[in-house]
Amino acid sequence: MTTPAPRATSGRAPDVFSHDSWIPMRQYREDEEVDFVIVGTGAGGATLSAKLAEAGFSVVAMDAGAFWRPLSDFASDETEQNKLYWLGERISGGDDPVEFGSNNSGRAVGGSTVHFQMVVLRWRPEWFAAQSKLGYGRDWPIDWREMWHYYDEAEEALKVSGPVHYPWGPPRGRYPYREHEVNAAGLVLAKGAEALGVKWAATPLATLSAPRGKAPPCVYRGFCKSGCSTNAKQSALNTWIPRAIEAGAEIRDLSMVGQIETGSDGLCTGVVYHRDGQWHRQRARNVVVAGYAIETPRLLLHSACAKHPDGLANSNGLVGKYFMVHSNHAVWGVMQDEIRWYKGPPSMAVCEHWNYEDKGKDFHGGYAFMSQGPLPIDHAKSLVADTGMFGMELRQRMALYNHMAGLKIVGESDAREENRVELSDETDELGIPIPHVTYSYSDNDKRLYNHSLRFMRQMLEAAGASDMTETSSTAHLMGGCRMGTNPSDSVTNADGRTWDIPNLWICDGSLFPTSGGVNPSLTIYALACRIGDRIAAMGKRGEL
Amino acid sequence: MTERPFRNPYPGYDVLAKWDTPSWNEQTREVIDQRLTDVPPRRFFTETQWATMEAVCDRVMPQPERGADKVPILPWIDARLHDNQGSGTRFEPMPPLQECWRRGVDAIEAEAQHRFGRAFHVLDQAEQDLMLKAMNDGNTNSPAWGPRLPAKMFMRQELLRLIVEVYYAQPAAWSEIGFGGPASPRGYVRLQPNRHDSWEAADGDATLVRAAAFK
Numbered sequence: 001m002t003t004p005a006p007r008a009t010s011g012r013a014p015d016v017f018s019h020d021s022w023i024p025m026r027q028y029r030e031d032e033e034v035d036f037v038i039v040g041t042g043a044g045g046a047t048l049s050a051k052l053a054e055a056g057f058s059v060v061a062m063d064a065g066a067f068w069r070p071l072s073d074f075a076s077d078e079t080e081q082n083k084l085y086w087l088g089e090r091i092s093g094g095d096d097p098v099e100f101g102s103n104n105s106g107r108a109v110g111g112s113t114v115h116f117q118m119v120v121l122r123w124r125p126e127w128f129a130a131q132s133k134l135g136y137g138r139d140w141p142i143d144w145r146e147m148w149h150y151y152d153e154a155e156e157a158l159k160v161s162g163p164v165h166y167p168w169g170p171p172r173g174r175y176p177y178r179e180h181e182v183n184a185a186g187l188v189l190a191k192g193a194e195a196l197g198v199k200w201a202a203t204p205l206a207t208l209s210a211p212r213g214k215a216p217p218c219v220y221r222g223f224c225k226s227g228c229s230t231n232a233k234q235s236a237l238n239t240w241i242p243r244a245i246e247a248g249a250e251i252r253d254l255s256m257v258g259q260i261e262t263g264s265d266g267l268c269t270g271v272v273y274h275r276d277g278q279w280h281r282q283r284a285r286n287v288v289v290a291g292y293a294i295e296t297p298r299l300l301l302h303s304a305c306a307k308h309p310d311g312l313a314n315s316n317g318l319v320g321k322y323f324m325v326h327s328n329h330a331v332w333g334v335m336q337d338e339i340r341w342y343k344g345p346p347s348m349a350v351c352e353h354w355n356y357e358d359k360g361k362d363f364h365g366g367y368a369f370m371s372q373g374p375l376p377i378d379h380a381k382s383l384v385a386d387t388g389m390f391g392m393e394l395r396q397r398m399a400l401y402n403h404m405a406g407l408k409i410v411g412e413s414d415a416r417e418e419n420r421v422e423l424s425d426e427t428d429e430l431g432i433p434i435p436h437v438t439y440s441y442s443d444n445d446k447r448l449y450n451h452s453l454r455f456m457r458q459m460l461e462a463a464g465a466s467d468m469t470e471t472s473s474t475a476h477l478m479g480g481c482r483m484g485t486n487p488s489d490s491v492t493n494a495d496g497r498t499w500d501i502p503n504l505w506i507c508d509g510s511l512f513p514t515s516g517g518v519n520p521s522l523t524i525y526a527l528a529c530r531i532g533d534r535i536a537a538m539g540k541r542g543e544l
Numbered sequence: 545m546t547e548r549p550f551r552n553p554y555p556g557y558d559v560l561a562k563w564d565t566p567s568w569n570e571q572t573r574e575v576i577d578q579r580l581t582d583v584p585p586r587r588f589f590t591e592t593q594w595a596t597m598e599a600v601c602d603r604v605m606p607q608p609e610r611g612a613d614k615v616p617i618l619p620w621i622d623a624r625l626h627d628n629q630g631s632g633t634r635f636e637p638m639p640p641l642q643e644c645w646r647r648g649v650d651a652i653e654a655e656a657q658h659r660f661g662r663a664f665h666v667l668d669q670a671e672q673d674l675m676l677k678a679m680n681d682g683n684t685n686s687p688a689w690g691p692r693l694p695a696k697m698f699m700r701q702e703l704l705r706l707i708v709e710v711y712y713a714q715p716a717a718w719s720e721i722g723f724g725g726p727a728s729p730r731g732y733v734r735l736q737p738n739r740h741d742s743w744e745a746a747d748g749d750a751t752l753v754r755a756a757a758f759k
Contacts, residue, residue, distance in 0.1 A: 075572040076726035079579075079713040086632055093636035101632025184737035219731030222724075229569065229728040337737040338747060342724055344735050376723050380708035385700050388680040390604040391673065392548050396752075398712070399553050401721040402745075403753050 006254045006276055007067045008109075013245055016238045017214035017231060019072040026248045030282050034058040037271055037284035039257045039299065042111020043524040044508035045290030046236035046244060047154075051532025053247035055539065060250045060282060062273055064295075065108035067253035068237070074229035078377045081226035084108050084115045088434075090294060091424050095440035098325055098474050102225070102378075105292065105477070109253050110237025112292065113521060117224050117346050118206040118233055119410075120160050120525075121368065121518035122151050124169060124355050130514055136364035136444075137514040138415065141485045141494035142530070148172075150526035155204075158234040158525070159212050162204030168352045177209045180218065185341040186349030188405040189371040192459035198353040203370060205345055206234040206521075220344040222373060255280075258432050260287050260303040260312055260504070268312075268504050274430050286544065288496075288505040290528075293323060293477035296510040297421040298435045300481070313481070313498035313506075318491050320421035320480050324515040325439060327411035327449040328475035330372065330382075331456040332404060333465025340402050341373035347408075348373075354455070355517045363447035365412035366517035369456055372406035379404070386471040405465055407456040410475060411449050412517040414442040421480050439474075476520050478512040495534045496527070503544070507531050547608040547669065552720050553748035559718045559725035566730035567743055576715065576726070583616050584623040588642070592663075593649045594618065599665035600652065603672045604707045615717065620710040635701055637692045647688075648698040652679070654688035655695075722748050 007014050013025040028034050035057040038045045049061040066083070068074065075081065086105035092098050106112030125144035130137035140147075148170075155162075155176060162175030179202040182190065186202070193200035207218045207228070218232040231238055241251060255275040263269045270283040289296045297320035301311035311319055347370035355366035374382070380398055383389055389397060419440065423433035441449075453470055460468060483506075484490025487499035496511055498504045509524050516523070538544050562568055586594055601617040630641040638644045652675075656664035660671060667675070678684055682696035689695050711717050718725045722745040724732065734741050 072571060074728075075575045076569070076728045077572060077575050077713070079709070080575045087630060088632065089630055089634050089640065090632060091634050091636060097633075097635050099631075099633050101630075103633075105632060181735055183735040184739075187737060219727075219729070220733075220735060221727035221731035223727065229571075230731070334753065335737075336750075336753070338740070339737060340722075340724070340740060340744070343732040376712040376718060376721060377709050380712050381705050384704035384708055388696075388700055388704070390676060390680075390704060392550065392606050394708075395550055395605060398717075399551070399721050399748075400753060401723060402748055 004066050004254070008251050008253045013251055014067050014069050016069055016242060018069060020069070023242070023245060025245050025250060027250050028058060028060055030280055033283040033285055034060050035284070036286045036288055037062065037282050038288040038290055039271065040111060040290035040292065040295065040508065041109050041236065041241065041251060042106065042290065042292060042508065043113050043236055043521050044528045045288070046110060046240035047525055047528035048288060048290065048507045048532050049249045050240045050244035050247060051529060052535060053244050053249035055532065055536035057539070058248070059244070060252060060284070061244065062252045062255040062257055062271070063109045063111070064256040065106070065253070067109040067251065068114070068227070070227060070229050070231050070238070074227040076221065076223050076226070076229065078226055078375050084227050088428055091434060091436045093436065094419070094438040096474070098437060098439045100294070103473070104475060105294070108237070109241060109251060110235045113235040114227055114237050115225050116235070116521055119347050119350070119370065119519045120155065120158065120204050120206045120522040121350070121352070122148065122169065123516045123518060123523055124366070127514065127516045134364065140513055141483055146530065147523070147526055150529045151522060153529045154522055154525035157239060158206040159208060160204050160206055161209035163202050166204070167199040167201050168356045175204055180205060180209050180345070180348060182348045183220070183341070183344035183373070184337065184339045185373050185405055186371040188335065188339065188460070188463045189349040189351060189407060192463035193351055195462035196459055198351060200349055200351045203347050203350040205348070207345055208232045208234065218345070222342045222344055222346070223375065224345050225375070225378070256430060257299060258302070258430060260299065262305055262307055262312070262501070266307040266501065268501060286503045286505060288507050290506070290508040292508050293480045293510040294421055294435050294437065296506060296508055297480045298423065301423050302433055308500070313491050313500045313504060315500050316488055318482070318489070321417050322415040322479045322482050322513070323419045323421050323437065323439065323477070324413050324415055324479040324512065325474040326476045326515060327413055327441065327445060328408060328473040329411065329449040329453055330406050330408035330471045330473070331453060331460050331468055332406040332471065333460045333468040334400050335403050335405050335465055338402050339405050341404060342375060344373065346373035347371055352518070354452070361451065363444050363451060365444065365448055367409040367411035367448060367452050368518050369407050369409040369452060372408050376401065382471050382473065387469060405460065405463070407460060409449065409452045409456070410517060410519055411445070411452060412515050413445045415479055415482070415514055416442060478509045478515050478520055481506050481510040482513040483511045484513060496531045505531070547606050550607070550609055550720070551752055553752045554719060554722040554745045557719050557722060557745040559715050559723070562725065562743060565743065568726045569728050572726045572728065579713065580715070584619045586619070586622055588622045588626040589649065592653065593646070595663070595665045596649055596653050597621070599672060600703070601707055603669065603676055604704060605711045615711060615714045617707060617710050621706050624706065635697060638697060639692055644693070644698070644702060647693055648702065651686060651688040651693060651695070655684055655686040658686040
């Protein structure tokens with residue numbers, strides 16, 4: 001692994017559709033007060049950069065990670081591609097400590113969408129009003145119909161490949177691109193679902209099933225989590241980022257923001273960031289934090305100053321609180337058939353039965369589960385961490401790799417104040433405090449994943465699997481800066497505008513008040529599209 | 545005690561045979577070439593720790609059929625630790641990466657002395673396995689572990705994980721499990737069960753699957 005030098009300099013940025021060429025990029029001086037500086041370029045930040053630049057605002061978006069060209073920079077190798085993950089140390093505690101790094105945290109222009117496995121599911125409508133309609137959790141400050149409108153926009157921007165008829169939830173339009181052929185691993189799920197009498201579907205995926213501009217369709221190489229060297233994956237890196245640059249935004253790669261600065265009036269004045277071995281300062285009229293559920297609270301807390309002694313936007317003490325993950329429990333089994341799950345995107349079939357069925361549950365909330373296709377290192381790591389297997393037994397078990405099949409959940413978890421992100425008293429190499437994260441499942445969370453393990457075991461058995469094992473893990477990060485309607489119990493309003501500082505905004509998964517039972521990326525994209533439209537409208541009305 | 549032999553379901557398959565085919569691109573060849581030819585020297589572990597760890601790697605990922613031509617594991621672990629390249633998570637209460645490993649390997653050695661009065665690397669295989677199982681269950685006796693280094697956590701979250709991470713990064717390991725290996729620009733066409741493209745491993749030895757799982 002080598003640390004590259006910044007590439008987005010001298011008025012140009014990497015052309016992500018080429019092996020080695022460039023596209024022109026507008027640049028701003030550091031003493032020039034731009035309309036928006038955006039910290040982070042993942043699903044939230046990249047999307048918002050494009051939306052705001054297209055609305056005519058001057059935008060500088062910074063990312064701590066590198067600006068890769070997938071065709072020439074991404075090897076077909078799990079180890080080399082560790083360069084896509086956030087590997088800075090985070091201290092993890094609580095009864096159910098969360099694993100970070102390759103499990104959920106990206107560090108690249110494009111953020112975690114560069115390594116995400118492309119599963120893009122909509123939320124069940126009732127979840128946006130979980131408290132009023134389902135009697136648990138909390139209502140979002142946004143109506144589901146509005147979110148579903150923005151799901152349309154996000155799916156179109158990513159040319160999502162999915163089924164003509166999705167079997168759960170209200171009717172929706174066709175997906176922009178046709179569904180992918182389901183691989184053998186997905187057909188195991190299908191067989192089990194049919195045996196148990198529940199529906200299944202080809203997973204809606206943000207990877208192309210037909211050419212789009214300079215991006216070719218998926219070739220089913222299966223290294224999705226290690227970055228897509230085909231460019232079929234529709235990540236923020238090859239969708240929203242080129243759009244943002246085209247519209248006049250500047251992307252500043254390998255720029256780690258250390259602090260947000262505020263003036264004597266308490267308003268933000270810009271950010272201090274580290275690039276190319278030194279600290280710099282960028283002035284801005286507005287600052288948007290889009291660093292995901294660990295880095296966003298970390299930056300707000302570390303930006304404490306005389307006017308904001310407990311950190312920015314934290315007068316009610318809620319920054320970092322109500323941090324959430326998804327439970328990610330799985331059942332694995334050995335099949336008579338050769339499955340060769342390394343081929344194709346890892347999760348090509350999905351079952352959302354328990355997201356939409358409310359009867360027969362001993363828990364509130366829901367879970368989706370999907371077929372699996374981990375590459376060898378990923379599979380071996382979860383096997384040893386969960387079972388402690390070693391020796392010839394382990395090596396021989398791994399030799400069953402091509403006969404393995406698995407089902408894994410994305411399970412809703414309760415938002416609880418005690419689950420939180422704080423600053424530790426240790427610092428990283430730039431002198432920024434290392435985050436300390438505390439996480440424990442609730443009793444309901446445990447009932448939920450135990451239910452899923454029983455159900456998935458039945459299903460795998462019905463599909464013909466034997467010699468089954470279970471693993472437990474977590475996926476995705478959410479919450480920590482939840483949005484709401486009341487300044488006393490939330491950090492921002494529905495537009496991601498912080499209650500305390502009107503020119504400080506948040507636009508990422510940390511806004512989630514509840515977690516839902518599906519992968520969060522599509523909802524982050526949709527939220528960012530909405531926030532972009534809202535800011536543009538406020539700008540026109542002079543309300544910024 | 546002699547080690548059970550490894551039964552390879554794909555004896556005729558070698559992912560490296562695809563080196564010059566459209567399944568491998570230039571950047572992948574560069575990375576794998578370095579991994580095969582540029583095995584790093586010992587820089588992190590002391591000689592004693594190295595001897596302990598060599599024995600641990602042999603028990604966790606035994607390669608009896610390879611004789612002196614074992615796939616190198618320990619040099620890559622040493623390199624990772626020397627570069628202080630962690631995984632992004634430090635589980636409480638364990639100390640930072642380098643300190644965690646120094647203390648962890650020393651504790652394995654101390655545990656061997658405590659139980660058997662001999663160094664870990666001179667124990668016989670059954671004794672070594674017994675000790676690794678005890679660590680796995682958290683049943684350790686030596687005070688060298690201490691409150692910040694639970695043996696089970698060190699074993700599962702650090703030791704086993706890093707060993708398999710290094711081993712399954714090797715083409716020889718990909719070949720013996722029938723994994724397709726690097727696959728860019730050419731991916732795969734046949735995705736159905738029991739079907740494979742001509743550039744994948746031929747069907748594995750099904751008797752091994754039955755022996756393992758369908759007794």
